[in-house]
Amino acid sequence: MSRKFKKYYIGVDVGGTSIKFGVFGQNGTENKKFITKFSVETFFRKRDAERLITKDIFNAIDNYIEINDIGMTKRNIYGIGYAIPGPVVKNTVVRAVNINWKKKYDLVGATKRHYGKNVNVIVLNDGNAAALGEYNYYLKGKYQSMCLMTLGTAVGIGIIIDGKLVEGKHGIAGELSHLKVDHSKDALKCNCGNYGCLETVTGGKGIANVYNRMYHTNTAKVATDVIWPARKGNKKALAALEHSLGYLSIAISIIMLVYEPEIILIGGGVSHEGKFIIDIIKKSLKGKVFITKKLPKIVIAKLKNQAGMYGIVSEL
Numbered sequence: 001m002s003r004k005f006k007k008y009y010i011g012v013d014v015g016g017t018s019i020k021f022g023v024f025g026q027n028g029t030e031n032k033k034f035i036t037k038f039s040v041e042t043f044f045r046k047r048d049a050e051r052l053i054t055k056d057i058f059n060a061i062d063n064y065i066e067i068n069d070i071g072m073t074k075r076n077i078y079g080i081g082y083a084i085p086g087p088v089v090k091n092t093v094v095r096a097v098n099i100n101w102k103k104k105y106d107l108v109g110a111t112k113r114h115y116g117k118n119v120n121v122i123v124l125n126d127g128n129a130a131a132l133g134e135y136n137y138y139l140k141g142k143y144q145s146m147c148l149m150t151l152g153t154a155v156g157i158g159i160i161i162d163g164k165l166v167e168g169k170h171g172i173a174g175e176l177s178h179l180k181v182d183h184s185k186d187a188l189k190c191n192c193g194n195y196g197c198l199e200t201v202t203g204g205k206g207i208a209n210v211y212n213r214m215y216h217t218n219t220a221k222v223a224t225d226v227i228w229p230a231r232k233g234n235k236k237a238l239a240a241l242e243h244s245l246g247y248l249s250i251a252i253s254i255i256m257l258v259y260e261p262e263i264i265l266i267g268g269g270v271s272h273e274g275k276f277i278i279d280i281i282k283k284s285l286k287g288k289v290f291i292t293k294k295l296p297k298i299v300i301a302k303l304k305n306q307a308g309m310y311g312i313v314s315e316l
């Protein structure tokens with residue numbers, strides 16, 4: 001790595017299984033350039049998870065500062081941004097159930113105490129950060145409104161209207177991952193404490209859940225355990241996948257009825273399966289979208305699982 005930058009920025013995407021770090025550099029006023037990324041495992045913390053996971057994050061960044069060969073030091077880090085899997089209001093994390101953050105937490109304050117008060121720090125909900133990444137890097141200028149549905153292990157949804165992110169008064173706008181869509185008696189318990197949330201029946205974990213429940217098994221661990229056989233023509237797997245994405249289409253039809261975005265993007269690990277997934281979603285939307293017979297424009301997101309870190313850094 002030869003090119004040195006004057007300013008460095010770090011985007012931290014905090015997930016339930018891993019914490020991803022994106023390192024960006026900038027000279028003058030040019031766009032921030034992606035340099036490299038690394039990740040660490042997310043250790044589940046039973047108690048004091050806010051402080052302990054933050055400490056894990058600082059340790060990972062400090063280690064990178066020690067070993068990097070791009071000239072990044074504690075002094076030339078100008079900004080650190082976080083994407084958090086939970087509601088965030090005005091830079092404060094409200095809670096994040098997937099990483100056991102139960103109370104309001106001032107991640108900005110903690111970061112400034114560690115890296116200095118001049119470091120610019122922002123915190124966004126992960127679904128919102130990813131939506132901003134896709135929007136700021138690819139859609140700005142072409143579209144005014146969009147919705148990004150990130151189907152990772154969990155589900156994240158980000159809404160942009162008139163070119164602006166919609167967070168809501170308490171940060172729950174777009175949190176359709178906790179929309180109750182499964183009304184069956186054996187609906188699964190969600191991390192949020194409710195039963196039958198969208199996230200329990202779609203997205204990486206949810207697709208596997210639906211398959212396991214339909215066929216009284218526990219062989220499906222991740223989405224690809226269902227998607228790959230379905231692709232090869234396995235009827236049972238395809239039926240489960242269609243059932244699972246049918247739940248997603250309920251959320252899409254609600255989004256359409258509420259603000260009819262110009263474009264809907266599907267991101268996250270599940271989106272790696274491309275057109276195969278899009279076609280199933282479109283099929284299951286038929287009969288769910290009101291009056292306008294024209295289906296919304298639904299495409300695969302471009303930034304894959306890096307959308308969150310791009311989004312945060314673009315705002316720093």
Ligand SMILES: [Zn+2]
Nearest residue numbers: 178190192197
């Ligand atoms: Zn929930």
